[in-house]
Amino acid sequence: MAAGPMAAAQYDLIIRGGIAVLPWGEEATDIGVRQGRIAAFGVPGSAEAETVLDARGLHVLPGLIDAHVHLREPGADHVETIATGTRAAALGGLVAVFDMPNTKPAITDAERLAWKRDYIQGRAFVDMGLYVGATKSNVAALAGLEVEPGVCGIKVFAGSSTGDLLVEDDASLEAVMRNGFRRIAYHSEDEYRLQARAPMFKEGDPHIRHMEWRDVETAFLGTRRLMALARKTGRRAHILHVSTAEELAYLRDFRDLATVEVLVNHLTQWAPEVYERLEGFGVMNPPIRDRRHYEACWAAVRDGTVDVVGSDHAPHAAELKRLPWPRCPAGLTGVQTIVPVMLDHVSAGRLSLPRLADLMCAGPARVYGVVGKGRLAAGYDADFTLVDMKRRRIITHDWIASPCGWTPFDGMAVTGWPVMTVLRGRLIMREDELIGEPAGELVRFGDTLMRAADA
Numbered sequence: 001m002a003a004g005p006m007a008a009a010q011y012d013l014i015i016r017g018g019i020a021v022l023p024w025g026e027e028a029t030d031i032g033v034r035q036g037r038i039a040a041f042g043v044p045g046s047a048e049a050e051t052v053l054d055a056r057g058l059h060v061l062p063g064l065i066d067a068h069v070h071l072r073e074p075g076a077d078h079v080e081t082i083a084t085g086t087r088a089a090a091l092g093g094l095v096a097v098f099d100m101p102n103t104k105p106a107i108t109d110a111e112r113l114a115w116k117r118d119y120i121q122g123r124a125f126v127d128m129g130l131y132v133g134a135t136k137s138n139v140a141a142l143a144g145l146e147v148e149p150g151v152c153g154i155k156v157f158a159g160s161s162t163g164d165l166l167v168e169d170d171a172s173l174e175a176v177m178r179n180g181f182r183r184i185a186y187h188s189e190d191e192y193r194l195q196a197r198a199p200m201f202k203e204g205d206p207h208i209r210h211m212e213w214r215d216v217e218t219a220f221l222g223t224r225r226l227m228a229l230a231r232k233t234g235r236r237a238h239i240l241h242v243s244t245a246e247e248l249a250y251l252r253d254f255r256d257l258a259t260v261e262v263l264v265n266h267l268t269q270w271a272p273e274v275y276e277r278l279e280g281f282g283v284m285n286p287p288i289r290d291r292r293h294y295e296a297c298w299a300a301v302r303d304g305t306v307d308v309v310g311s312d313h314a315p316h317a318a319e320l321k322r323l324p325w326p327r328c329p330a331g332l333t334g335v336q337t338i339v340p341v342m343l344d345h346v347s348a349g350r351l352s353l354p355r356l357a358d359l360m361c362a363g364p365a366r367v368y369g370v371v372g373k374g375r376l377a378a379g380y381d382a383d384f385t386l387v388d389m390k391r392r393r394i395i396t397h398d399w400i401a402s403p404c405g406w407t408p409f410d411g412m413a414v415t416g417w418p419v420m421t422v423l424r425g426r427l428i429m430r431e432d433e434l435i436g437e438p439a440g441e442l443v444r445f446g447d448t449l450m451r452a453a454d455a
């Protein structure tokens with residue numbers, strides 16, 4: 001049912017004339033904003049505001065979140081920084097990113113976390129959640145770290161990837177699970193199988209060998225081990241970048257414990273083509289696999305198995321990506337392209353706009369316990385991603401704001417584009433232009449607020 005007239009009050013901002021993607025469906029409604037929060041919905045044209053954004057012809061999504069990015073600071077500011085990565089996020093239609101801890105040094109203790117929390121002030125263009133990395137030596141501190149302000153959760157690399165974070169053995173994993181109570185985000189690949197199979201491959205092998213080394217069983221075995229331990233300890237899990245049909249089927253039996261992330265990369269590219277076309281620029285962990293897994297990822301989006309779609313934005317210098325396999329580092333950029341690419345999937349009929357809002361806003365909010373974001377509803381942050389579903393554009397390297405300057409989607413023609421980003425009532429991006437100073441804040445998480453109130 002359409003909203004009634006909007007109270008004839010004064011608003012700071014009205015989003016006028018768009019189709020809003022509300023939690024209960026799409027509606028033609030104006031949205032009134034006061035003091036950075038959604039104040040009212042109402043029939044178009046019935047109230048006044050200092051600023052009116054013309055959303056005619058546009059869909060108004062709840063501000064989209066990429067809950068899986070690697071912004072590389074500290075340690076690799078030649079490929080990405082907090083400033084450049086969040087600029088890319090705003091240009092790409094995002095209002096918040098959750099940043100991974102495998103930096104140099106890694107974010108694994110209170111001091112480094114405090115540094116990062118301070119550092120993002122005045123630098124981030126969008127709001128940020130921060131992961132803390134688990135190590136074998138910080139286990140006892142995790143329960144305290146996970147409820148620090150701005151922390152979305154603990155990240156565990158159960159298989160090795162970029163950086164030195166690794167907790168691979170069952171005893172250590174169980175210890176991590178027993179220290180704290182929030183949902184833990186896992187990189188799930190079995191480290192022992194990775195190590196055992198490494199000698200089967202040699203430098204200079206074709207890039208597709210990446211997917212043969214880090215094979216289906218490496219991922220599936222990792223997930224089976226993690227779920228056995230999660231069951232034993234009762235600790236909730238979020239399995240990041242699930243990439244195999246086998247894991248997706250298996251995880252359906254763990255919905256009481258586990259939530260599921262799938263990456264836009266695994267929903268958009270497949271082997272062998274991706275390795276033939278992109279070589280090192282298609283190498284990531286877990287790898288892009290063949291069509292069977294691509295189809296399984298889409299089936300899992302359609303049947304609700306998937307809670308979150310993220311980008312796993314993981315920039316590396318182009319000259320390193322050109323090194324022969326396996327010396328080319330794993331990881332692909334994606335924070336700026338996730339919304340356009342997912343909108344193109346909407347245009348192609350693979351999912352609906354409400355499902356996209358679920359996967360990139362309500363989903364992250366549910367998984368990590370975000371407060372005040374996640375849906376278009378009165379009292380929630382006035383975060384909006386305004387998209388033009390008729391806009392056709394070609395994604396190119398030169399559009400990429402990250403200093404590394406490349407995208408695996410170069411040359412992709414998409415239908416659907418983010419044309420405005422509104423963060424807590426402020427227009428921060430319009431038609432490829434950033435507006436205003438960086439004013440990103442820490443995302444609030446429910447479990448963290450509880451502790452802050454106690455303090």
Ligand code: DOR
Pocket residue numbers: 070102161162187283284285286314315330331332
């Ligand atoms: O491909 C990847 N790159 N996978 C990861 O798990 C880490 C990431 C990175 O940080 O480069």
Ligand code: ZN
Pocket residue numbers: 068070100312314
């Ligand atoms: Zn990642």
